Amino acid sequence: MDAFIEIAHLHKTFETSREVSTPALIDVSLTIPHGDFAVISGPSGSGKTTLLNLLGALDSPSKGTISLGQTMISKLKEAELSPIRRDRIGFVFQTHNLIPVLSARQNICYVMRLQGRSQQEQESRVAELAGKLDIEQLLDKHPDQLSGGQQQRVAVARAVASRPQLLLADEPTASLDSTNAERLLDLLEQLNHDEGVTVLISSHDSLVINRARHSIVLRDGRVVADHYERNDIP
């Protein structure tokens, strides 16, 4: 297997006060190959979101290293992380995190605009994703005019629009009904299969866990299980 993400002895501790520090991740080491479709599961507070934030270069580890491809992102400065977030990582947040001043269409195009993609390319990608996610009617609405589920679908479209190498999704089905959750997972699998996007999802939804090829289980900040459900990594 060709390793895409290498996590070695990763620690993350939150200093809640001068005297109190809370370990969120303890000595986590993982390897995620190219084109993997992995799910990180575990109870609340087990460190799933923390791990995803570190992989998404939104936070820095207290100890240990994270490599994305040949780049050790845990050692990079903030200014060096921006292009990595923009070009290589798509992030679907638990709370959607759409940009409130932009319409759904503009949110989906935002990263492509940052990348300098042409207007035509942006439009065709928006049309393609809107069809797949059934959000054609929502494109001109602003986030505050959308329901939680609709926002989540737009957020997924934004995350994948720029064709990132790695898609991180934090509880992506949390605000979706089972039909829409299935559609979303279909799309993520399709992206994984067709475009070779490495997908890493944190979830405790059985619907998601059952789709995983690679299952990672966290408990109290430690990896307690790391195994492949199906041996069909592309």
Added chain:
Amino acid sequence: MYKLIWHMAWNALGRRRGRSLLVTLMIGASLWGLLFMEGIYDGMTEQMIDNTVKSDSGNLSLFAQGYRLDPSLDRLLPDSLLNQQILRTNPLIKSRSIRFSHTGLLATAHAARQVQIQGVPLEEEIVHAGLSDKLAQGRLHFGSDGNGAILGHGLAGKLRVSIGQKIILSAQDRQQNINSLVLKVNGIIRSGNQPIDDKILYMDIEQCREFLGVSQGFSQLSLILHNPDNTALLQEQLLRELDDSAIEILRWDQLYPALLQGRQVMKTFNLICNLLVFCVAGLGVWGVMTVSVLERLREFGIMIAVGTSFQQIRAQVLLESTLLGLGGFILGAGSGVATLLWFVEHGLNLEVFQEGLQAFGMDTIIYAIIRPDYFTTALIAILLACTASVILPLRRLKQARPVTILNSQ
């Protein structure tokens, strides 16, 4: 990329229309007030200087050496001076007028006052000093017999004389005799120069010389230039060409240093006003931008999380604040220019403060001035205030990690 930054900044301002409009209005109103104040105060100062230059000092004045310390009738400039080439054909000189000055006593049946007798060639003086504009009552005429007089407004008031009344002028002539002459008040002028208005009596120069027993000569040659900026240049030329051991050549600011100080005080005052107004405007923008950035920390956090660089966010915030500043500048400069143009044309009538203004040698109608540097200074100040206003909020944004911002609200 610039298009995206522009789009985001414009969207952010549009989303908070009320607040953006309020800041724009605040900057615009501050700038309007500042421009109005600058234009009127500068107009006031320049009018004072202009009045003094026209009614007395000229841009340059020539006196016989020692005359200003001891203004006796023996210290006069010769009439032949007027034939000097440099004074006759100099292209820098717009107009010139000679004055024959002496002190005297002016009396009516009820009152008497010390006066400054000013013998002048009336036609030249009318053009040179712009007397037509200063005429308050009567007309500018010394009469066919040369026994007419034109009085300063303050002097006429103190003596309670009016047009057509007879007055008696007494003075000591060159031979130390006391001479008297009956003159008729033909005109009263208001020059805006208080010493002139309170003391001056204009009479025909030939009549004046005869009255004081002087056959030729004059006390002062006043020169007004086409371009006042050439005053020092002409002074240098005259000092080179003329015999400076016999003639004193002085600029208006050497004769009236207080006026120059007044101009400098006004510049300092304007600068302080500039600083105060823009501190207020700057604080306003700073407050708005701080709130605007801090309440959008999450939005910026999302933008950073999806790959926007801090430099792009900095450019967006700076653009937002600059757009607010420029909006305020356009509003303030536009309304300021319109207001000042009106006052350039019609003047600001301050007749209700007539007594007080005249005591300071100021006109009661103040005509505004518009200078390009009002706008360049204001624009620079606004842009600086706008830039400074986003430093702290951006600093706070830069120090936070994306995940901290995303989890903070």
